[in-house]
Amino acid sequence: MKKTIFAFSALIVALLVLFQLSKYTYVSGDISMEVIIAAIALVFFFIGLYINKKVAKKGISVPSSVDSKKIAALGISKREYEVLVHISKGMSNQEIAETLFVSESTVKTHVSNLLVKLDAKRRTEALKKAKELQILSN
């Protein structure tokens, strides 16, 4: 929850600054009202983006052809599924780590969990099983 608090605090501060700025502008008549409105619009735009991101984060985004219920049934998390998708693209743990902006250790942990959940001994076997379960599009 810390991040959320910080983000909203920052936004509120930004808004206050903008309102103060707006007040000052009214006095000096230096900055046009349109700029203020545009700035406020921008802030709210980013608030919208942020909220949207928060909400979108809850679900696992998967192609329509795959069965997202099965993913949940297997206890595969959103991040683990992402790793699985990248494995199916033929990427190494190191490459996956770079594209997901995490360490290779983290990827290895996800892979290890995936292997258990898919009852596989190797990533290639995990791919085969995932496709059989229609968790990955062919």
Add this chain to the structure above:
Amino acid sequence: MKKTIFAFSALIVALLVLFQLSKYTYVSGDISMEVIIAAIALVFFFIGLYINKKVAKKGISVPSSVDSKKIAALGISKREYEVLVHISKGMSNQEIAETLFVSESTVKTHVSNLLVKLDAKRRTEALKKAKELQILSN
């Protein structure tokens, strides 16, 4: 060609033995003619099997959905393709070696050649590329 020569030699010997046996039977009247005929039929049946196997061996047996011309175009040999198919089943080199009755070294050699021919760094990448090239079904 050695194997072929040995196999045919063995078959000819078997035939000669059968004919001799047939001669003996005629004298003794011990074994019925039907048995002789059945035996000869059996021998020719196996000759047929052998020839068929030889002929079938020439081509690469692949599912109808895959493009066998592309396999040839990539210079992938019959044995290499077999290994590729087993990789797509999620098998390890050791497991592939056991099912193909060869050593793990041999499998590694085939895999290494496959990676070069498919321009891949890993077996998972080889799978992805093979599917893109419609060399593997899915």
Add this chain to the structure above:
DNA sequence: AAGGTTTTGGTACTTTAGTATGAGTACCTT
């Protein structure tokens, strides 16, 4: 029979993958 390709396999390494364990932070639910 000669020559090219395929298949086989070994040795000796280097590089990835995967396991086991522990642990801190973030997030969500109750």
Add this chain to the structure above:
DNA sequence: AAGGTACTCATACTAAAGTACCAAAACCTT
């Protein structure tokens, strides 16, 4: 606020995978 889950990351291994090079036998074609 507490508890559970997800995500992150590290260390220290063990186990596969993959590379490089070489070499012999088998096979096919000419």
